[in-house]
Amino acid sequence: MTLLNCLIEPHQVVVFSDTLVCDASDPPRPRSFAAKVHVLPHLGMMVAGRGAHDVIARFAATLEALPCYGADDLDEMAGPILKLLGQVIPESRATRLFVFGWSAAAGRFVGRRFASETGFALEVLDGYYVAPGLDEGGTFHDAAGSLRLNGVDDLARYAMRQHDEDRARADWRAGIGGMLMMNVASHAEDGLRFYARRVLDFPTMPADRAQIEADARERGRPAAGLA
Numbered sequence: 001m002t003l004l005n006c007l008i009e010p011h012q013v014v015v016f017s018d019t020l021v022c023d024a025s026d027p028p029r030p031r032s033f034a035a036k037v038h039v040l041p042h043l044g045m046m047v048a049g050r051g052a053h054d055v056i057a058r059f060a061a062t063l064e065a066l067p068c069y070g071a072d073d074l075d076e077m078a079g080p081i082l083k084l085l086g087q088v089i090p091e092s093r094a095t096r097l098f099v100f101g102w103s104a105a106a107g108r109f110v111g112r113r114f115a116s117e118t119g120f121a122l123e124v125l126d127g128y129y130v131a132p133g134l135d136e137g138g139t140f141h142d143a144a145g146s147l148r149l150n151g152v153d154d155l156a157r158y159a160m161r162q163h164d165e166d167r168a169r170a171d172w173r174a175g176i177g178g179m180l181m182m183n184v185a186s187h188a189e190d191g192l193r194f195y196a197r198r199v200l201d202f203p204t205m206p207a208d209r210a211q212i213e214a215d216a217r218e219r220g221r222p223a224a225g226l227a
Contacts, residue, residue: 002017002018002048002176003017003131004017004048004049004050004131005155005156006100006125007149009127010107010108011188012109012184013109013185013186014152015098015183016155016181016199017036017181017183018159018178018180019034019177019181020175020176021033021034027169027173029211030177030208030211030215032212034053037196039183039194039196040063040064043063043064043069044071044101045070045102046183046194047063047097047099048098049095049096050096051096052094059082059097062081066081070103071110075122078099078112079121083119094116095116096115097113097114097115097120098114098125099114100112108187109187110126111124111125112124113129130155152182156180156182159180177204178205179201179205180198180199180200180201181196182196182199183195183196184196184197
């Protein structure tokens with residue numbers, strides 16, 4: 001799974017993600033590092049996801065190959081695309097796709113989530129979204145809920161808490177690691193702007209890299225993983 005912290009506002013979207021890709025074992029084993037937010041500036045959109053890494057990447061590539069011209073076309077197209085991918089890639093049973101884009105009709109950025117457990121039905125997102133979440137007892141949940149956040153800096157600080165809590169768990173883990181990346185889409189009078197920043201390297205990155213390299217030498221080739 002993936003660390004995915006978002007703030008969706010009318011004229012800006014900020015998305016934080018990690019870069020560690022793991023396999024489906026329990027606890028998850030590191031397999032590679034990869035960008036988990038796919039920026040499609042010509043469509044005015046960013047695509048991210050949690051779950052099967054191949055599904056997320058293929059969904060972003062499929063949007064580029066179809067007559068999709070922005071977020072206003074997405075609502076009708078995304079569900080059927082994801083259901084088809086789910087038939088091809090069984091791992092998609094545990095996959096959630098997120099799309100953030102500029103809506104000319106609404107005159108603002110919009111957020112969408114498509115989850116495999118709901119048959120990839122469209123869900124509208126706005127404001128804050130954090131995954132995995134942490135309640136006061138350190139238990140994971142999948143939305144911000146009553147979590148009190150105040151701006152982009154809080155999302156970045158919360159990412160470190162998510163990482164530390166994830167690595168401290170003895171049972172199932174999300175597999176958060178690698179680098180903390182920030183992707184931003186903003187709207188101004190002169191158009192849409194997109195930029196990305198490598199915020200920091202998680203302290204577990206050297207150990208994860210060593211494990212990935214050791215496994216690659218043993219297998220002779222990398223394996224597909226879960227974002």
